[in-house]
Amino acid sequence: MKKPLIIYGAGGLGREILTLVFLLPEWEVVGFLDDNVPKGSMIKNIPVLGGLEALDSMEKIPHIILAIADTKIKRKLANQLDTYQVQFPILxxxxxxxxxxxxxxxxxxxxxxxxxxxxxxxxxxxxxxxxxxxxxxxxxxxxxxxxxxxxxxxxxxxxxxxxxxxxxxxxxxxxxxxxxxxxxxxxxxxxxxxxxxxxxxxxxxxxx
CATH class of the missing domain: 2.160.10.10 (Hexapeptide repeat proteins)
Known part of the structure; x- marks a missing residue:
């Protein structure tokens, strides 16, 4: 059974990482998180679940990967996600x-x-x-x-x-x-x- 994965970042890098995940048998992308893309948008038939606040309504936090190239934004998001006890895979x-x-x-x-x-x-x-x-x-x-x-x-x-x-x-x-x-x-x-x-x-x- 595949493990659910959320990609944080619905831009070009997020789509590239999505295509990478397609080749990995253990993972299934169930959604994107993005603070600047409207909730409900579809990216390659995968829904945007909202921004960071979307995690508040999830009963179980899935694994998350950061599709962010900007190093300072990436650090900020990683620190914020730590409060949700997120697990981060290696891809x-x-x-x-x-x-x-x-x-x-x-x-x-x-x-x-x-x-x-x-x-x-x-x-x-x-x-x-x-x-x-x-x-x-x-x-x-x-x-x-x-x-x-x-x-x-x-x-x-x-x-x-x-x-x-x-x-x-x-x-x-x-x-x-x-x-x-x-x-x-x-x-x-x-x-x-x-x-x-x-x-x-x-x-x-x-x-x-």
Missing amino acids: IHPSVVLQEPATIKLGIGCVLCAGTILTNDISIGDHTLINLNTTIGHDSSIGNYSSVMCGVNIAGEVNACPLVYIGSGANVLNKVLLGEASTVGMGAVVLENVQPFKTVVGVPAKEI
């Missing part, structure tokens, strides 16, 4: 390659999308999104609530602190430290540490 697309699974730690609520490759001795934090066709090298860590977008290459021994956002097509070289809530722009090549709350863009990446 892994069938095409994901975990080269040495025993040495890879995945936090609650993290999502690994199609084409992702993780080598060995890697830590992925709670509620972290690793989007399509991303590679992560040995001894790297990605902190809680982070979002790594499509086609990113993260080399070995990279340390990304919580709330980091890495734009599509970026490259982060070996032993780089990405400070808390820092942002790496699309296509950037990061050769040096990035300070907390700062944004870097370009080749090589420079702070703006």
